Structure formats: structure tokens, C-alpha cells
Amino acid sequence: MVLLLTTCAQGSKTSKAKIDNQVSANKTSKENLGIQEVERKLVKPPSTQDSAKQGIVLPEVKPLELEGTLAISGTQVVLPISQAIAQRFIQDGYPNKIDLAGIDTQVGFKLFCEGKKVDIVNAVRPITSQESAACAKSGVEPIGFQIATDAVTIVVSSQNNFVPKNLTRDEIAKVFTVEKWSDVNPKWPTEVIKRIVPAEFGTVGSVDLFAQAIFKGNVSLLINAPNTMAYEFVEQLHSEALVNPYMVGFLEYSSYKQNRDKLKAIAIDGVAPDQSAYPLIRPLYIYADAKAIWKRTEVEGFVNYYLTYVNEEIYTLGYFPVKPTVLDESKTKFLQVKGNKKLLKAANRRN
Structure with missing residues (x-):
């Protein structure tokens, strides 16, 4: 059973883009469950300059100037965060479509590493060595960014x-x-x-x-x-x-x-789930292809935008922010990948 929800961006005068939300299912075990999708309200909290500029400040992104569509797949756990970021991205002017599918981390990586037009993977764990090897065979260079904690x-x-x-x-x-x-x-x-x-x-x-x-x-x-x-x-x-x-x-x-x-x-043992010492805490990630960040401005822009505003979105959704140093590590990794774009352009000019 596949449930498709399409919503037009609201409150945006410049964008006609759409978000397609898909909850994908295993044909043998899921199609007869009769489970109805529960809509999640995407609340855009008041933007504050302080929260957006803590730690490393990434370059400004202008979504209206970006071309191409985006596809996001992977775990349902991270899906609400990516939905909120995608909604905000569209509200800020992104003119094209964003497809979001909630399946699981393993399937998301499979599609991503096989080059099945998945640009961003939502993940509850780092990519495995076997998955990285599959990506390498397809010419995909996975780069992971830790964005929240669950x-x-x-x-x-x-x-x-x-x-x-x-x-x-x-x-x-x-x-x-x-x-x-x-x-x-x-x-x-x-x-x-x-x-x-x-x-x-x-x-x-x-x-x-x-x-x-x-x-x-x-x-x-x-x-x-x-x-x-x-x-x-x-x-x-x-x-x-x-x-x-x-x-x-x-x-x-x-x-x-x-x-x-x-x-x-x-x-x-006396430690509640919303306390830092809770023993069942796990990091959450998004993954993108380094080559796509180099070559496609919409992928580069979306990852940049995600890392810039993720902390403003997660509080209303029930997730926990990573430590500022961890988010800065993700931002640094992005800047390092983005820096290779200049090297790639230089190499292309020489050729």
C-alpha cells in the first residue's frame, strides 16, 4: 500500500512548488494492513537571528534561484524533520517539486547507492561498509551529516x-x-x-x-x-x-x-527520555552524494539550508538538537565538500 499526500506550499507568493509525501510499503507484509496516514502539522517557528547564526555560519541560500527537483527517501523517523525543512524551503521560494518517501534507512540507502534518483537519505545510523561499496560501484560518494538526536x-x-x-x-x-x-x-x-x-x-x-x-x-x-x-x-x-x-x-x-x-x-533507572543521560539515545543523519553537491545547485542549496535551519524546526517536532560542536562538524564537512566544487570547476576549465 502506498499513500500519497500532495500539499501545495502555503503562504508563499513566489512559489508553486509541491511536496509529495509517500509512505512506501512492502507488498507482502504491508499492503493489507489498512493503516491510515497520520498527518503531521509542519509548524514554522518564529525565526531568530541568534538561533540561525550559532556556531559556523553557512553561506546564504536563495531557494528561488535554484533549478531541478529533489527526492528524499529513507527512515520514517527523520521524515518529519525533512518535511519541515522542505516546507520551509518552498515557503522561501524554491519553485520546484520535492518528493519525500518514508520507508526505512536500509531501503533508502539501497535506492541511493543504486542511483535510483534519491538525492537525500534520511537515516538513523551511519552508512555501512557494504552500502558504501554499493555506492562506489554506482559512482555515488555518500556524505553523512548528523542533524538531530532521537x-x-x-x-x-x-x-x-x-x-x-x-x-x-x-x-x-x-x-x-x-x-x-x-x-x-x-x-x-x-x-x-x-x-x-x-x-x-x-x-x-x-x-x-x-x-x-x-x-x-x-x-x-x-x-x-x-x-x-x-x-x-x-x-x-x-x-x-x-x-x-x-x-x-x-x-x-x-x-x-x-x-x-x-x-x-x-x-x-530514573532517567527520562528527554534527559541527556538516557541510555536509548541515537543520532539522526541525512546523506547526500558529494558529486551531486558539486554539480547540482539544488542539492547543494538544500543541504546548506537544512544545516542552517534544522535547529529551528526540531523543537516543535519532538527531537533533540545535537551539540553545537557536532552541528559545526556537519557544517564543516559540507564546506569541505562544497570547496571541492571549485577544484572541479578549475579542472574542467583546464580540460
């Missing part, structure tokens, strides 16, 4: 009135392996635990991060536990929370924040 958040239904807001790692390990809630704590109900976890085994995503922190890396303890369901769309977890007070699962913090009426977050 917290994999353990949740129960808001109807759950017996699990406290904090559990130890040992208690969490039991919650995700034993059969009944009373097996974790004899004071809790003798009801079966329904576990809802992401279907991303082996892709170094939230499942692997959770297993590393709770099961010392043993993913099989989690995915082979009884009464465990893997969700393809996070809305499945939301729906289960509405009808089953005995469910437990995990998802990205931004999705929890947008659904706090359905879910209750669980702290780990």
Missing part, C-alpha cells in the same frame, strides 16, 4: 494504572521477555503482556539499540519473546494502546510526544 522511548498504554513511570533495566528486561505482568511484579495483574516493537531487525535501528542497552546486544531475546508483534507503521502501536491497557512497546520520542494522550513514557 530517544527510543519505552511506552505503555495511558490506560495502564499499575506500571510506574520508572523501571530498572532488570525490570524492563523482564517486561520484554516474560509472559505475564505478574511475572515481573506479583502485585501486578495476571494479564498477558502484549509487546509491540519496530520491524527493523538487523538494520542497526531502535531494536538493536534497545537490545544493546537492555540485553547486552542479544536481539533474539527480544524478537523471540512470546506475544511479541513487529509493527511496520507506528500507528499500529498507537492503535493497540487505545484498546489494550496491557501492551508495552517502544518508538521514537517525537511520535510519543505527539500521542501523549494514548501513551505513558517509562524512565530507565
Whole structure:
């Protein structure tokens, strides 16, 4: 099942560009799920010069002057950030179309490295050596930029009135392996635990991060536990929370924040998901092709714009900013790649 949402840029007098949002699906396991897409409001916060100019200041981008279309694919986790940046890019004058697809990191890299017209990959992890090798065969030079941080958040239904807001790692390990809630704590109900976890085994995503922190890396303890369901769309977890007070699962913090009426977050050893010491924090990235940055002004301009304004967008979406030094590292990397553009032009003139 493919859900296509097309929205015209609003509030822009100069641009007729469109954003096409696609949630792509695996034909065998997803097409009959009947999951409806949940629209995310793209809120453009008031722009402040201070937030835009912290650390390294990138060159100004004029979206109206850029040509060509853009295609963004990869994980659904980063998709809301890229949607917000794309919307802002269009509001600032970008005159062409931006296609956004929410699939997963692994598929995004596959399309990108095979040269399937994907310009930007949204990723929850660095590119692997195997993926880099596939890119090299296609002449693609992947460059990663860390743009935000996400917290994999353990949740129960808001109807759950017996699990406290904090559990130890040992208690969490039991919650995700034993059969009944009373097996974790004899004071809790003798009801079966329904576990809802992401279907991303082996892709170094939230499942692997959770297993590393709770099961010392043993993913099989989690995915082979009884009464465990893997969700393809996070809305499945939301729906289960509405009808089953005995469910437990995990998802990205931004999705929890947008659904706090359905879910209750669980702290780990007294550390909440919005605290820096939380053990299930992961970096988020976008990837682009260095050659595309050199040769295509729309790719160069979009990456530049993304790194300039990402911190202004993520707060309203439920993500966390990277440290200023980390964002500066991404900006420095971009400037280094952009600098090669001058060398390329010089080489072309000599030839």
C-alpha cells in the first residue's frame, strides 16, 4: 500500500512548488494492513537571528534561484524533520517539486547507492561498509551529516494504572521477555503482556539499540519473546494502546510526544527520555552524494539550508538538537565538500 499526500506550499507568493509525501510499503507484509496516514502539522517557528547564526555560519541560500527537483527517501523517523525543512524551503521560494518517501534507512540507502534518483537519505545510523561499496560501484560518494538526536522511548498504554513511570533495566528486561505482568511484579495483574516493537531487525535501528542497552546486544531475546508483534507503521502501536491497557512497546520520542494522550513514557533507572543521560539515545543523519553537491545547485542549496535551519524546526517536532560542536562538524564537512566544487570547476576549465 502506498499513500500519497500532495500539499501545495502555503503562504508563499513566489512559489508553486509541491511536496509529495509517500509512505512506501512492502507488498507482502504491508499492503493489507489498512493503516491510515497520520498527518503531521509542519509548524514554522518564529525565526531568530541568534538561533540561525550559532556556531559556523553557512553561506546564504536563495531557494528561488535554484533549478531541478529533489527526492528524499529513507527512515520514517527523520521524515518529519525533512518535511519541515522542505516546507520551509518552498515557503522561501524554491519553485520546484520535492518528493519525500518514508520507508526505512536500509531501503533508502539501497535506492541511493543504486542511483535510483534519491538525492537525500534520511537515516538513523551511519552508512555501512557494504552500502558504501554499493555506492562506489554506482559512482555515488555518500556524505553523512548528523542533524538531530532521537530517544527510543519505552511506552505503555495511558490506560495502564499499575506500571510506574520508572523501571530498572532488570525490570524492563523482564517486561520484554516474560509472559505475564505478574511475572515481573506479583502485585501486578495476571494479564498477558502484549509487546509491540519496530520491524527493523538487523538494520542497526531502535531494536538493536534497545537490545544493546537492555540485553547486552542479544536481539533474539527480544524478537523471540512470546506475544511479541513487529509493527511496520507506528500507528499500529498507537492503535493497540487505545484498546489494550496491557501492551508495552517502544518508538521514537517525537511520535510519543505527539500521542501523549494514548501513551505513558517509562524512565530507565530514573532517567527520562528527554534527559541527556538516557541510555536509548541515537543520532539522526541525512546523506547526500558529494558529486551531486558539486554539480547540482539544488542539492547543494538544500543541504546548506537544512544545516542552517534544522535547529529551528526540531523543537516543535519532538527531537533533540545535537551539540553545537557536532552541528559545526556537519557544517564543516559540507564546506569541505562544497570547496571541492571549485577544484572541479578549475579542472574542467583546464580540460
